[in-house]
Amino acid sequence: MISILILEDEEYTKRFIKKIVSESPLIKKVYETSSGNDAINYANEYRPDVALLDIELDENENLNGLEVAKLIKNVSPKTKFVFLTGYSKYALESFEVHPYDYILKPINIGKLRETLSNLAKNITGKCNKDDIKLIIKTGKEIYFIAYEDIIFIEKNDKKILVHEKSNQYETRGTLKQLEKELDENFIRVHKSFIVNKNRIKNIKELVSRSYEIRFHGISKKALMSRNRFEEIKNEIIS
Numbered sequence: 001m002i003s004i005l006i007l008e009d010e011e012y013t014k015r016f017i018k019k020i021v022s023e024s025p026l027i028k029k030v031y032e033t034s035s036g037n038d039a040i041n042y043a044n045e046y047r048p049d050v051a052l053l054d055i056e057l058d059e060n061e062n063l064n065g066l067e068v069a070k071l072i073k074n075v076s077p078k079t080k081f082v083f084l085t086g087y088s089k090y091a092l093e094s095f096e097v098h099p100y101d102y103i104l105k106p107i108n109i110g111k112l113r114e115t116l117s118n119l120a121k122n123i124t125g126k127c128n129k130d131d132i133k134l135i136i137k138t139g140k141e142i143y144f145i146a147y148e149d150i151i152f153i154e155k156n157d158k159k160i161l162v163h164e165k166s167n168q169y170e171t172r173g174t175l176k177q178l179e180k181e182l183d184e185n186f187i188r189v190h191k192s193f194i195v196n197k198n199r200i201k202n203i204k205e206l207v208s209r210s211y212e213i214r215f216h217g218i219s220k221k222a223l224m225s226r227n228r229f230e231e232i233k234n235e236i237i238s
Contacts, residue, residue: 001028002049002120005072007039007065008032008084009058013107017052017084020112026120036063043072048079049123050100050116055085069099080119098135098181134181136162136171143169147185151215152195152222153178165217187232189213189224203229 004021008014014032021030031042036057043051051072055065063071069081081098086105100122101115133144145162154161155175162169175194179186188194195213203224204212211224 001026002123003027003029003031003046004116005039005042005046005048005051005079006030006032007034007036007051007057007068008054009034009061010054013054013105017107017112020109021052021116024113024116024120026117026124034058036061036065036068039068040071040075043079044075047076050080050082050119052082052084055083080123082115082119100135134162134178136160136169138169138171145169147183147196148198150186150196151199151218152193152213152220153186154222155192163218163220189222189228189232191225193222193224195222195224 004027006014006017006021008017011034014034018030018032021027029046029048031046031048033039033042034057039051039053042048051069053065053069057064065083065085069083072079072081080100082101082103083099084103084105084107100119103111103115133146134150136143136145145164149164151163151165153175154163158172160171160173160175160178162171175188175192178194179188182194185196185198186194187197190210193213195215199215199217201214201216204214206212209226211226211229213222213224215221
């Protein structure tokens with residue numbers, strides 16, 4: 001059971017969203033407001049699991065939905081964000097708070113229900129692994145990559161490379177940021193590598209007192225430091 005905060009300045013749309021949200025048996029509490037400042041106060045007090053935010057608010061508001069999200073993230077870092085808007089131009093900017101999804105108006109009821117259901121299952125630990133996705137920005141595009149498809153992630157100079165079996169995605173950021181997004185199947189094995197432990201084929205010791213990790217379904221390899229091997233070898237073997 002999860003809690004949801006709704007920020008929507010159009011009264012009819014807000015009632016419509018609340019009705020759809022309230023129909024889900026996985027949602028126990030709904031907070032609603034048309035004010036960005038009130039949304040921040042609700043987040044600070046109640047720490048909602050999900051914030052469903054309209055981006056373009058009334059012109060009398062001193063904040064828009066993206067700015068509200070950034071402030072909510074400061075006071076409630078575990079809150080997941082879903083943005084609602086009539087304009088796709090905000091998609092890239094919304095990536096700054098790593099939204100779970102981005103729904104265009106007019107709202108598709110099926111899409112909203114599916115998003116909320118997957119989120120609730122994700123948060124309560126009842127989700128299908130294929131429903132969990134890492135969101136990364138590459139140039140002017142945003143990709144949603146299923147965790148199960150990720151083999152390893154590599155820091156290469158200023159670039160982050162996310163490796164799948166047949167694709168590679170290049171983005172910016174830090175491995176530390178990604179560690180917070182990923183689940184328990186991903187392990188930091190080196191200052192430059194995070195690996196999916198379910199994809200490891202074997203580990204080979206190198207003469208340089210480090211280790212080389214090989215994976216199922218891909219010829220690329222990752223490095224593991226000796227210190228990290230000693231710290232996490234039982235976790236990998238298990």
